[in-house]
Amino acid sequence: MKTSIATVSISGSLVEKLHACAAAGFDGVEIFEPDLIASDHSPEEIRALAERLGLSLDLYQPLRDVEGVDEATFAENLRRAAATFATARRLGISTVLVCSNVATATVDSDAHSAAQLRRLGDVAREHGVRIAFEALAWGRFVDDYRRAWRIVELADHPAVGVCLDSFHVLSRGHDPAAIEDIPGDKIFYLQLADAPALSMDVLSWSRHHRLFPGEGDFDLATFVAHVLATGYDGPLSLEVFNDTFRQTDPDRTAVHALRSLVWLHGNVTDAKPPVGFDFVELKAEDTSEVEILLDQLGFTSRGRHRTKPVTLWAAGDVRIVLNGHQARDVAPRVASVGLLVPDAAATTRRAADLMAPTAYRRTYATEQPLDGAVGPDGTEFFWVGAPPAGSAPAWVSEFENGLPPRPDHGVCAIDHVNLAVPWQTADEAVLFLTSVFGLSADAPTEFAGPTGLVRSQVMRTADGSIRLPLNVAPQVLEAAAMPQHVAFACSDVIGLARAARARGLRFLSVPDNYYDYVAGRFGVDAETVAELRELDLLYDRSADGAFVHFYTRTVGTVFFEFLQRIEGYDGYGTDNAPVRLAAQRSVTA
Structure with a gap:
């Protein structure tokens, strides 16, 4: 060629x-x-x-x-x-x-x-x-x-x-x-x-x-x-x-x-798409506020890395890495995403074929090296071969002196990781995720935020095991100032919300007008609306099912979302995004 x-x-x-x-x-x-x-x-x-x-x-x-x-x-x-x-x-x-x-x-x-x-x-x-x-x-x-x-x-x-x-x-x-x-x-x-x-x-x-x-x-x-x-x-x-x-x-x-x-x-190494999330890494000089949030949400500390200022928090098989290494003056942000792939070596060769910039991490002889690439917005993507069912990747054993997991955490999986990308690299990000990892792009959507239209495009695998919504910030707003978030799928989001509130979690506040809208649009009964209002939960429904979710407050540029997909619902509650953006703006105003 x-x-x-x-x-x-x-x-x-x-x-x-x-x-x-x-x-x-x-x-x-x-x-x-x-x-x-x-x-x-x-x-x-x-x-x-x-x-x-x-x-x-x-x-x-x-x-x-x-x-x-x-x-x-x-x-x-x-x-x-x-x-x-x-x-x-x-x-x-x-x-x-x-x-x-x-x-x-x-x-x-x-x-x-x-x-x-x-x-x-x-x-x-x-x-x-x-x-x-x-x-x-x-x-x-x-x-x-x-x-x-x-x-x-x-x-x-x-x-x-x-x-x-x-x-x-x-x-x-x-x-x-x-x-x-x-x-x-x-x-x-x-x-x-x-x-x-x-x-x-x-x-x-x-x-x-x-x-x-x-x-x-x-x-x-x-x-x-x-x-x-x-x-x-x-x-x-x-x-x-x-x-x-x-x-x-x-x-x-x-x-x-x-x-x-x-x-x-097509002159590249064939590699199958990822089969799931391995971890999400948040980087910050001070991770204490994130640790409080995770504790309130049912996560436990599984230990500190034996050679680095890094801690691992988990809920079942869901892993969040908090990295304080070389993070002076860094507020909490999404630094990297870990992926489980069928063949790590094939993914590495494919990334090299496609000239993807290499993500480097220092490792010692006794530690598992993680191959990775840097996305156009600076987010790093790492991958390891998917371990046998019921076991964790080898790198998890490098964390020591952790607490036992909570049996009632209620968190099933990382549902999606929402990344804010600059307008000038949005198309490049689509190509990067398509070519290197074999993700496909859903049709883009737009929704109104307090500072202008936000364009969102979801990159995903066919089965939804990997979902990466890319939010393009309005040009008047720097992407670095636009929050990113990690969304967790739950088996009982209402029960998890009640438990988190009992542990002192402050939810992102939702205005009463929103619940009048939900009652009118979806015909939700008064008892359910009252429960949604009490817990600051949001609601959406499609022909395939329903969606209940809530957001935490933002720490640095990161917040968490917890959600439950009911029946065949496959969306993201997009109509609720303007409510969330307005609520976040009112907190920081």
Whole structure:
């Protein structure tokens, strides 16, 4: 697989983009004409820089609004094209992208467009280049790759082929199967982009909302399979117009982009998804407030690590690690998530294949090493092989002098870990969790908070054993200031709430108006509503079942949620999130 990326996909000057792409490991780049025009380096200097960096220059683009016009207009277009071809040759590029006409086309005729492309091919050949004709999804007459191929076929010119762009094909709902009718040697270039499913005009969708493979809703694997079935052996190139990527660090974005291509191509170690949570680690200089909360909620201290300032708290098989190592001035926060996987070595190889940054932890000879990777938001993910049923991972034995567990803890499992991610790394986080761990993304939701809309997207396994909701903070609010939380599944959340209250737990206060709403919306009987109100419990119901949950106060940037899923309820009480956010804000105001 030869990898390439359009310079429009990342931020910075053209020189900065080339350095970033080379450092990430791309084989080549497409030069976006506006990037060259704005550069203070000549085409020859850009060509020499690319050679020094080991990058091929694969495509010069775009040449717009050429075919489907009257003769006088086309004569001017040929002059303009000749200048573009000359620039491409100065760059050492042999393929130029020609987009289907959007603005000036007046003749809706395949034969007419083919004749003009044939003449354009003659000029291209004089300059030693070839042209790749692409059907834009918003082309005035040519907006379907199948029609673009018919025109190229009619042109019957060795310097005229097609460019296939996944966005232009899939955004219009065109069936990509007919790609296999195109000879591979007539597909001159392949551009790839993912995108979320949105209802909006296709031009705005394309210009602002493209994503790297694995981050959106397009079936790119099938699309690429159709292209490769033709015998196409050119670059797999990314062309992603996205407002976020044009604002973020180019070095990081380039690595992110290459990871998406590696994942899409499938040239990585196969690893099965995690089968459950191993632990959640909270880091803080002072963990005493968290310890009080855990004690009130039925957890017990299972001991201190024999070499580190780390303690383990547990309720049954649910484990919370409190880490005070190198945590000066750190308020409690979620530092890492431990996962149980079928094959730890395979997961480690897969993470390396996908260039996931390694998470390092100091271990001694008598301690179990934990392999890990750092997520885009800085959260560390560690994994170990799932132990036999009824036993704990080996690392648990490194904690000594703990208390016996409470028999009536009522906590069954870690249900989900909610992570607050910065807006600029949200898409990268989706790809990281999809590619490295094989999680799938639920459709995103939005809910109103006191400081703006919060976007949430759940990454999960099919069976729900791993759920990682990613909450994207409004841009006016730093993600670091947005609380994260760990949610625990309970067999009897009302009983656990009563026991915790008896131990002195202060719940997050819920306003009376909420309970009037619950009674009216769901028709909940007065006795149940009174019990919910008494314990500051929240309620939700769907066609599949019901959901009862409560929240603790926030310590640092962490709070806990305890929940009970009744029957087949599979949601998260999303409609209750604005109530929770408002209550948390009132506490800190």
